[in-house]
Amino acid sequence: MELSSIRQNFPILGQKINACDLVYLDNAATTQKPIAVINALSDYYSHNNANIHRGVHTLSRRATDLFEQARKTTAQHFGVANEQQIVFTSGTTDSINMVAQGLSKLYLKPGDEIILSMLEHHSNILPWQLWAEENGGHLKVIPLLADHSLDYSAFEKLISPKTKLIAITHVSNTLGLVTDVEKIKSVANRHNIPWLLDGAQSAPHMPVNLSVLNPDFFVCSAHKMYGPTGCGILYLNERWLSELPIAKTGGGTIKTVSFEKTEYVEGALRFEPGTPNIADVIAFAEALKYMDAIGMQQIFKHESELVQYAQTLMKEIPEIDMYGIHDHKAGVISFNVKNQHPFDVGTLLDKYGIALRTGHHCTQPLMKHLGVQGTIRISFAIYNSKQEIDYFIEKLKKVIKMLS
Template sequence: MTEQNKIREQFPILNQKVNGYDLIYFDNGATSQKPVCVINSISDFYKTSNSNIHRGVHTLSRTATELFENARKTIANYFNVKNDQQIIFTSGTTDSINLVVNGLAKDYLKAGDEIILSAYEHHSNILPWQMWAQENGGKLKIIPLLEDESINYDAIPSLISDKTKLIAITQVSNTLGLITDIEKIKSFAQKNNIPVLLDGAQSAPHMLIDLQKLNVDFFVCSAHKMYGPTGIGLLYLSEKWLRELPISKPGGGTIKTVTFEKTEYAEGALRFEPGTPNISGAIGFAAAVNFIKSVGIQTIFEHENELVQYAQTKMSELPEVIIYGVSKHKAGVISFNVKGQHPFDVGTLLDKYGIAVRTGHHCTQPLMQHLKIQGTVRISFAIYNTKQEIDFFIEKLKKVITMLS
């Protein structure tokens, strides 16, 4: 059995027909499929260890607590984070960004302050900042894109002022797959003492993330795009922000002592994790990270990059196809349109052949406005995708183009 088949075998969902054809799942940017080890880790937890955590003295509760806290350690270790308390479990990237915005809004951000974002941000990294700005007299400044849709780094110095309080940027564009040069972003930020928030929703599934090397203030990602379960993700805080970020979501579990007059909050990650957390999700997240480790993130990156280059080349040969953000430096994603056709029609017809793609604005409407289009068709890859799947996709895309013309 080939290495590729051994990997595919671990994903039972792939072994099915959709509309009479073998399923081809090219919607990994939205959510990836889950290997058996992740599925089993969650069902095993519910079969053998389910209990609430942290406050129980009984054996099951202590086992569940240990599994949950070990998951934090596994994940901290994977991202090369020294202190596992810097990893806060959230419900995902969106929740993590909201925790940062609402925390910073308590006393770090003031009226008149400015936040820098890029033109290719996901709505999740726009709306929380926009809401803060609108309610508090803040301002968003947007890094423009160049002709090839990459970030215009040269424009950054002119956006920075003494009011700039944060740069919040995605490491990989979910619509274009383009990779942001974080070292360049950091060089501008550090010169001006500006904290950086990195949205890793689309980078963590594809690239090595070493948080000590990256050395940003905030990093956020979602397990479900990394072969893990939905409803769980993380917020990484630098040591400084672990001490200084005010909590914005108080509740059970976040405290040391409570009286009706005053509460003393816990230190470390628990401070930011109110209520019963997603215990099985954290365990599944750790299993997903172990799956990635077993394959090797560099192997994943190289495999997906080969698929992107292969598909990009084949698609460029079709005169009816427009690809957005063509580049050799991409992480797992291609966005395209068929000239004169609505992406929804292209996606619906591809589905008839069992090919799952995403269509629409991909939660990046400002980027769509920049491109002057309504939406795109997006194909996005994971470790289990193959060149044979791309060949089948190209064959059917040609058919779809003929059907629509």
């Protein structure tokens, strides 16, 4: 697909911000939505809306089919043969909390250890920290090398008989660095330790085949993948699909209920109590189809080219400090303008219609490690172009002059 036709699929991109063309470079926070996704939402509410799973009437059966078809589409997208391993949640944060709360009931014990990394988003720190504080557990953190990539040899040394889980980001939301999953996996498998992969920033940018990666848990958010907010997935391998204790319960999860005893269903529905986010799940499936039509390999290639292009131009600006410069990155660049607050730079760039993110990006431990309060982050999606990067560089130089 040509870039110009891709851009036409995203109505929001056609607008002016502060009388300038919108240049949307805040995709790691959330992506814009293609018309196919917007139409799926409106179509669902205009023609198919009903509660699912237990209705005999036509609308309910239709909505149920669409919802369960979305599960199949999602499973196919991630290379998963058994779609029951895909649980719909409200997003990455919800999914990680479900795993943390579930594991804390039967599996994790006082004194146990969980390994995280210095790159983690708060959503992959706080649920484990809460468990550790409430249960006498410990968190161990994989340090970074001088180039800000993970120190894999230090990682291995963190493993102990008490290590019960490795929970790690697939792609750093702040630096865009890609974790060497094979290294994590081989250590985890050798020591027989379950591992969770936070795919919030990998699933939008690169092919993710879960039957090849084979983590115990994989989580991601629809809204970072051209889908709606309030929707995401928790993938569980076969073991945890039956063994993970449920963190929340209610209607839709059961075979029979009596005041004495409840028997739960098997499969994904055991983890989806109450009325789910039906419309958004269905629209998420459209987002996945949209990405698959372009091709995840193609998406990665396009965004990698943008990263290379932007990094090269930014290296020539002496007033800039870039963090985590690397050839193999997934759509994200973090930097600072020397002696300037990121907020000021971001606010001035907004005047030119450029949307980017400033601050700690929910990675305060990483900020501390970098020795900064925050950074300026640009992040790319399939609709971004080199022309937009040229425009961004031109305005960035202008802003640097204004502030100096």
